Amino acid sequence: MAWVSFVIVWLFQIAIFWQGIExxxxxxxxxxxxxxxxxxxLMVIVWYQAEVS
Incomplete structure (x- = not known):
């Protein structure tokens, strides 16, 4: 599953790069x-979980 995530992010970066500096x-x-x-x-989530525990 990690490879799938890597490939998705990699393709997203290439797509932005190809569209130019603007x-x-x-x-x-x-x-x-x-x-x-x-x-x-994320801070609120962690804070909430710390209060509940």
């Missing part, structure tokens, strides 16, 4: 802040 800039503009959103969500 597409990469656009992707980074929304992917950068999304990293912080995911970190906050």
């Amino acid at each position: 597409r990469i800039k656009h992707f980074l503009n929304w992917a950068g802040p999304l990293v912080y959103v995911v970190m906050l969500v």
